[in-house]
Amino acid sequence: MGVRAGKARRWGTVDAVIARFAAAARGRVPRLCPCCGHEGLFTAFGDPPRYDARCPRCGSLERHRLIRLWMDRERPFGPSHRVLHVAPEPQLGPAIRALVARYETADISPRRAPDHLLDICDTGLPDGQYDRIVCNHVLEHVDDIRALAEMFRLLAPGGLVLLTTPIIEGWATTYENSAITAPEERRLHFGQADHLRIYGRDLRDRIRQAGFRLSEFPAMEPDVHRHGLIRGETLFLARKPDPSSEEAA
Numbered sequence: 001m002g003v004r005a006g007k008a009r010r011w012g013t014v015d016a017v018i019a020r021f022a023a024a025a026r027g028r029v030p031r032l033c034p035c036c037g038h039e040g041l042f043t044a045f046g047d048p049p050r051y052d053a054r055c056p057r058c059g060s061l062e063r064h065r066l067i068r069l070w071m072d073r074e075r076p077f078g079p080s081h082r083v084l085h086v087a088p089e090p091q092l093g094p095a096i097r098a099l100v101a102r103y104e105t106a107d108i109s110p111r112r113a114p115d116h117l118l119d120i121c122d123t124g125l126p127d128g129q130y131d132r133i134v135c136n137h138v139l140e141h142v143d144d145i146r147a148l149a150e151m152f153r154l155l156a157p158g159g160l161v162l163l164t165t166p167i168i169e170g171w172a173t174t175y176e177n178s179a180i181t182a183p184e185e186r187r188l189h190f191g192q193a194d195h196l197r198i199y200g201r202d203l204r205d206r207i208r209q210a211g212f213r214l215s216e217f218p219a220m221e222p223d224v225h226r227h228g229l230i231r232g233e234t235l236f237l238a239r240k241p242d243p244s245s246e247e248a249a
């Protein structure tokens, strides 16, 4: 008990120092935020903190800016689309809502008053109701095989999931261990107290095994330095096949 309490106190102190450092840290080069148009120095965010992570005006992080760049270039949202935004980020939600017929939010927590209070692994929502699902940094928290199957079920044929999640491209296989359950152990092994795994490249197999066709939008230069992205961070685009308009593959 005594040792554990002492450890907790030391971690608390380290966390406080990191938080103070992160609050004061800035990038050194001006970036342009595609989410809000802000141009200037970004601020640090994360554990450990990353320079240039957060737009000081709208709060966007690297992944939000990556997704917004892809949205602006590919125009994947249209006026007839029905969208489900899981664990909705305020940095992206309003921009998507403005483009589509129906925009709904879903979360396992009531904190942000979602339209649907649900578990993405078992939503209880009807089949084929959505044309787009946005699901960032959720899979690493849940039973991903069930979540992918559920999103496949919720999509109409031809529908698309926008997915991001932490991934180590140098690993062939995902690291997970169901025996590791204590928050501090999960933080050490998986990078965050409520993460269940860290993906390797086989994330792609899991997405395809759920029935999706997969394409990718990785952060490349000059976008990385211009918009403050993480080199190689990838937006995964998982499409549910549409048998009525199958192109020759």
Ligand SMILES: [Zn+2]
Binding pocket: 033, 034, 035, 036, 037, 038, 055, 056, 057, 058, 059, 060
């Ligand atoms: Zn911004």
